[in-house]
Amino acid sequence: MKRTSRYANMLALTLSLVLVLSACSGNGGANSTNTGANAAGGGQAAEGEDLTYALATSPDSLDPHKSGLAVASRVYRGIFDNLVVKLPDNTIKPWLATEWSFSEDGKSYTFKLRKDVKFHDGTPFNAEAVKFSYDRIIDPQAVVGNAANLLAPYESSQVIDEYTIKLNLKRPSQAFLSNLTIPAVAIVSPAGVKKYGDQFGKHPVGTGPFKFVKWDENAEIKIERNPDYKWAPETTENKGAPYLDSVTFKIVPEEATRIGSVQSGQALAAETVPPQNILTLKSDPNFQLLQVNTLGLPYTLFINQKKAPWNELKARQALQYGIDVGTIVKTLYLGTYEQAWSSLTPGIFAYDKSLENGLQPDANKANQLLDELGWVKGADGFRVKDGKRLTLHYVDGTPNREKRNDIAAIIQQQLKKIGVDVKIEITKDVATVVYTNGNYDFYGNSQVNVDPNALYAFYHTAAPNQRPTLPNFSNPEVDKLLEQGAIEKDDAKREEIYKKVQQLIRDQAVIIPIYVFPYTVGAAKSVQGLKFDLVGYPLFNDVRIQK
């Protein structure tokens, strides 16, 4: 009997240890939640108005100037504000700035700022804060991030008086004002940055509708309403403090769990709904599906123009005819993603709608073009010229994000029919394979942006000392148009310029546009007023939860 009791003791010990440990982690969470509620204070307790929002991945940092991840923007969007905002009709409206003017030479902008704005830490918002934020973005010693590219060609700023600031540019840019609307170039609290230093991304302080409360790593991030907020931009109806008490972002990487958490009521909304669940959620009366196409460059396969035989127009056109993009998009995304037709996404300024449905797959034309180039089909069905097989080196970065590996696999099958041997290389080391060595024929990429000037970085001839662009494309006419588009002040003319660019890119068969990425959110019916900004980031200002 003594023995049995010893085993029983060991078991009891293990079990109690388990309980204590789980209680420990449980308490940790509960305590910090309490502090959050106390900090909210002020008796504003409209009880339980917390929106739980399941994210697909964990943000890296909530420092807008530092983070490069879209998922981080979705969280910090609510904490920070920008100087200006862009509306769906592509007009730019006031936010933290009330009005602005630009100099004749287009190289400086002067902004008048709101005088009634305070950061979450109580410090007043003013021209110094704007100067501090923008100088921080371009200072490689302060932060290293992608915001610097968005802020280019910003050079310096001058504080004219407490609420007036002049921004100086290195060269005129019509995209600059648009880019100031992107969350990554939001205004941060100078006092907050000084206080937290390189940990600012863990303790973000802004002027936004929500204040940061806590971040339990890999579990959740909580933000609460900023009761003083009254400077919302035109994108939201509610100009004052949000209706919600708080938003809790749960980090739920597993698709089934994320969607399941909405279905079982543990979360009120979940982002990035996979195509197979989109259809289920759409047909379920208890849920709503919110879908918004992101702006910028669609997911695009860039054809490396430097590598034979794809340096020849006819060869690239054969790819245009040989790849049935419509079938790929329908097969993989079950009709939930839109097919892309241009180098830009629909909805962005100057998108050329006339390109839609313009180019249809045609295997005969593809075969004919390759025949004309002297590529002859061999016994195995693949084409050969001068003893060399017609191959296409398709590079893709893992993992299978948005089924991009599957796109490669389908294209391999489709191009086999016209005699092209597609070699797929899936690598995590895209930086070396693609950007350093340029060892690819096909490489896919997409970019979120709000201005067609985004095309410049991809299609303008790279300067000799600069890294080559993805398609390695060089066309004097396109170069000239892109340069004009960057400075053209007349919107109508500017629109014409970018439409011409899109047509030239299509005619020169520089790329194969594949799909427009929709940001999808599945939410309970009770969630009302959830909106999205132009680049697809959620806005919680108007959200109410109907009991």
Added chain:
Amino acid sequence: MVRAVVGRFATSLLVILGSCILVFTILYLLPGDPVDTILDPSTATPEMIANLRHQLGVDQPFHMQFLNYFGKLLQGDFGKSLLNADPVLPKIWVNLPPTLALTLAGSAISVIIGVLLGVLSAIHRNKPIDIIARLVGLFGISMPTFWSGILLLLIFSIHLGWLPAMGSNGWKTLVLPSLTLGIVGAGFIVRMVRNSMLEVINEQFIVTLRSKGLSEKVIMYRHALRNALIPAITMIGMLMGEMLAGAVVSETVFSRQGIGRLIADAIMAKDLPVVQGVVLFSAIMYVIVNLLVDISYTFIDPRVRRSV
């Protein structure tokens, strides 16, 4: 016995040092650049990349990087995350309790189900209970953790709504993930206990005990089981390693905080200091568990006690 323990301890330190070097080398040799995790390769300028590389010290030769890392390690500095400049050690401490709770609960479930079914199936050989136990064993071993995890989640969380699908606060969130982990371990233990029980039952000393007229219950539970448990306990020690690996999947499926999620995310992001820190930490844990398992033999088997 003290000498033996000290010896084991020294070997353990060597194991930890070895894993430290191994991990550093593998991560160093892997293609890709930590700079890519911080900067978007499509937009970063060459100067930005060069600056950052210098700041991170990854432009130095291998041995310098290693010495640098190891020197700091000895001072208890596990480095900072590349992603958000968080120090690594506090990250591990925060994530440790939920993982410990998960692996301990998982192990407890494995042991309880495994030993119980293993013994019953050996005693009632070829009876229905034996067949059920063998099926459970087969199921546990052959089901991938992510699959059984999602299955449990669909049934108990989404359809029945009994238990939460995610989180790591409180005991309720522990049930499904630890069950997911426990099922795998239980599969192995059922088989192990059943086999060794059957072996022991056929041994001479059992026949002797029977002839002495001892009751079947006493023979089975006091004598046979005790002898059969030795291999099972080795198994449990090894399972702790499996548990840590399984925790990666279980924590991802059930969105728990923990060491498993921490390292999985760090690997995806090529956040080297975090990967190194967690691997080193896990190596230490693994070594300690094995040490404990070795010592626990002495309580169960007098022969081992004498030889140690």
